[in-house]
Amino acid sequence: MSEAAVANPGAQSKSEVNFERLYRSSRDDVYAYAAGLLRDRAAAEDVTAAAFERAYRKRSRFDAKRGSARAWLFGIVRNAALDELRRRGRQAELSTDPVDAASVAAPDRDRHELRLLLDAALAKLEAGERELVALKFFAGLSNGEIADVVGISPSNVGTRLNRTMDKLREACDGSF
Amino acid sequence: MDRSSDQSNLATALAEARPTPREDFAEELDERVAAGFPRRPRASGTPLSGLADRLRGLSPQRLLFATGAGALAAIAVATVIVASQGPNSRPPTLNSHALQPDWRGVQFEPPAKDSSGGTAIHAPAGVAGAASGASESSGAQYGSALESAPTESPPAAAISGRAHRDIERSAEIGLLADPADVADDSAAVFNAVHDAHGIVLHSTTTSGKRAGADFDLLIPSARLGDALAAFSTIDEVGSRHEATEDITAPTVSVSEKLRDSRARIDGLLAQLSTAETETEMSAIEAELDRERHHASQLRSQLDKLEQRTEFSRVSVRIKTGTSSTDSGGSWGIDDAFGDAGHILGIAAGVTLIGLAVLGPLTLIALLAWLAQRTWVRAQRRRGLRDA
Numbered sequence: 001m002s003e004a005a006v007a008n009p010g011a012q013s014k015s016e017v018n019f020e021r022l023y024r025s026s027r028d029d030v031y032a033y034a035a036g037l038l039r040d041r042a043a044a045e046d047v048t049a050a051a052f053e054r055a056y057r058k059r060s061r062f063d064a065k066r067g068s069a070r071a072w073l074f075g076i077v078r079n080a081a082l083d084e085l086r087r088r089g090r091q092a093e094l095s096t097d098p099v100d101a102a103s104v105a106a107p108d109r110d111r112h113e114l115r116l117l118l119d120a121a122l123a124k125l126e127a128g129e130r131e132l133v134a135l136k137f138f139a140g141l142s143n144g145e146i147a148d149v150v151g152i153s154p155s156n157v158g159t160r161l162n163r164t165m166d167k168l169r170e171a172c173d174g175s176f
Numbered sequence: 177m178d179r180s181s182d183q184s185n186l187a188t189a190l191a192e193a194r195p196t197p198r199e200d201f202a203e204e205l206d207e208r209v210a211a212g213f214p215r216r217p218r219a220s221g222t223p224l225s226g227l228a229d230r231l232r233g234l235s236p237q238r239l240l241f242a243t244g245a246g247a248l249a250a251i252a253v254a255t256v257i258v259a260s261q262g263p264n265s266r267p268p269t270l271n272s273h274a275l276q277p278d279w280r281g282v283q284f285e286p287p288a289k290d291s292s293g294g295t296a297i298h299a300p301a302g303v304a305g306a307a308s309g310a311s312e313s314s315g316a317q318y319g320s321a322l323e324s325a326p327t328e329s330p331p332a333a334a335i336s337g338r339a340h341r342d343i344e345r346s347a348e349i350g351l352l353a354d355p356a357d358v359a360d361d362s363a364a365v366f367n368a369v370h371d372a373h374g375i376v377l378h379s380t381t382t383s384g385k386r387a388g389a390d391f392d393l394l395i396p397s398a399r400l401g402d403a404l405a406a407f408s409t410i411d412e413v414g415s416r417h418e419a420t421e422d423i424t425a426p427t428v429s430v431s432e433k434l435r436d437s438r439a440r441i442d443g444l445l446a447q448l449s450t451a452e453t454e455t456e457m458s459a460i461e462a463e464l465d466r467e468r469h470h471a472s473q474l475r476s477q478l479d480k481l482e483q484r485t486e487f488s489r490v491s492v493r494i495k496t497g498t499s500s501t502d503s504g505g506s507w508g509i510d511d512a513f514g515d516a517g518h519i520l521g522i523a524a525g526v527t528l529i530g531l532a533v534l535g536p537l538t539l540i541a542l543l544a545w546l547a548q549r550t551w552v553r554a555q556r557r558r559g560l561r562d563a
Contacts, residue, residue: 019209020209023209027197027202027205027206028196028197028202031195031196031197031201032194032195032196035195036194036195041195041198044195044197045197045198045201048197048201048205049205049208052205052208052209052213053208053213056209056212056213057213060238079556082556082557082559082560083556083559085556085559085560086555086556086558086559114189115189115192115193118189118190118193119193122193126561127560127561127562128560128561131560133190137187137190137191137194138190138194138195165183165186165187168186168190169183169186172186
């Protein structure tokens with residue numbers, strides 16, 4: 001969704017975000033990012049709900065001059081997720097929904113194995129690298145938006161992402 | 177397979193691996209968003225934390241506006257309070273009452289002695305008849321008038337087991353008058369003083385554009401209420417202040433010293449009657465003279481203290497040009513500027529004091545906030561690094 005569509009064009013305030021629209025366009029992305037970073041679905045749900053509530057309460061503080069609404073929202077989500085990480089005392093455990101391999105149909109079995117391989121590779125990444133992957137491929141943010149969220153330059157985002165993708169590919173034993 | 181193709185496949189796989197929220201969770205969140213995130217009652221929530229939440233939700237502009245409005249309101253309230261104290265404010269002994277009070281019912285403690293000294297008092301009040309001059313001053317010797325009053329040493333029992341307090345009273349009353357009425361009002365003041373058996377210590381009456389009159393009076397404390405009531409009926413009361421001071425302690429102290437001194441004199445007289453040699457008699461007489469002089473000084477101090485309780489100092493000021501009911505008064509642009517300057521001065525003073533208090537507090541709060549923010553950021557970075 002375009003930024004112009006997300007930002008409310010002056011109903012109450014020139015820069016006040018249209019929260020309803022932002023929520024609808026970002027709910028699943030926010031959850032995906034939180035789950036990708038935290039690797040805990042229950043915690044990701046908590047973080048997603050808390051982040052949206054925090055964003056709702058702070059919506060009048062959004063300033064379009066300082067970045068896009070999505071970058072602003074993901075900044076809030078990131079803080080909530082990092083607070084959650086801090087609370088859990090570095091124990092970010094993977095708790096994805098267990099899948100019985102036998103129940104998976106034969107044509108999908110390869111795909112399922114590939115998924116498991118990818119999950120394992122993601123788990124080996126550092127949290128900072130996993131965060132970049134989550135922002136890029138789970139949340140669908142551009143490099144510029146990621147740069148705003150993480151607080152580094154867009155070119156640095158690109159470099160780190162490339163390096164992270166190489167790591168992932170190596171960790172997947174050449175499956176990609 | 178080349179690198180870009182690998183990257184593409186990996187990106188596709190990652191997109192497919194994208195976690196999706198449970199339907200139940202998504203529906204619940206949708207409902208909460210639709211309801212505008214209703215606040216849940218907190219078990220341990222305090223009104224202060226609720227207020228903090230609300231403040232956190234405010235935009236910086238609104239927060240700044242609210243803070244500024246609050247500060248302005250505080251300055252305005254403080255200015256009104258300080259201004260209402262007036263320049264003649266006195267410390268704690270001051271009691272203010274509503275304008276146009278009815279003093280007739282006020283009962284002041286009667287003086288310890290009978291005010292038969294009024295015969296010496298009446299004479300100065302009689303100067304009232306001479307108050308019609310363009311500018312006139314008259315004075316009475318406060319000390320001599322009071323000292324001429326009969327003196328009598330208080331009984332020892334009254335000093336040691338004193339049941340009442342010795343209270344000195346004073347009052348100020350400001351009257352607002354038309355310039356043409358100043359002479360009549362002055363005469364009325366003299367008459368009221370005469371009726372109260374009071375003393376005019378000093379009076380000044382001025383006619384013309386800046387007409388006015390000042391009176392410094394001594395009124396028997398027993399008649400103070402009636403006198404003030406009489407003054408307040410002369411013209412519009414613009415201001416009045418009343419003060420009391422407890423002088424029991426110095427009175428008791430001087431009384432006890434006087435009693436001791438008299439006992440010493442009696443002792444010396446007894447010694448003198450039994451003295452046998454000339455040298456011994458001379459020494460005792462010299463000592464007796466000193467003690468009598470000392471007793472006389474103490475007696476004088478005690479008299480003055482007693483006069484302070486018997487008579488109340490009253491200041492009556494008759495002013496013109498500021499009467500609220502005087503539509504043709506001389507209150508003009510100069511007075512308006514003067515009043516405005518006064519109010520602005522008070523407001524500036526209040527602001528300065530407020531800044532002096534709030535400045536350091538704000539700085540400390542700002543530093544604490546920055547430190548907390550830095551700490552939280554560092555903790556978040558560490559959490560991400562260690563995860």
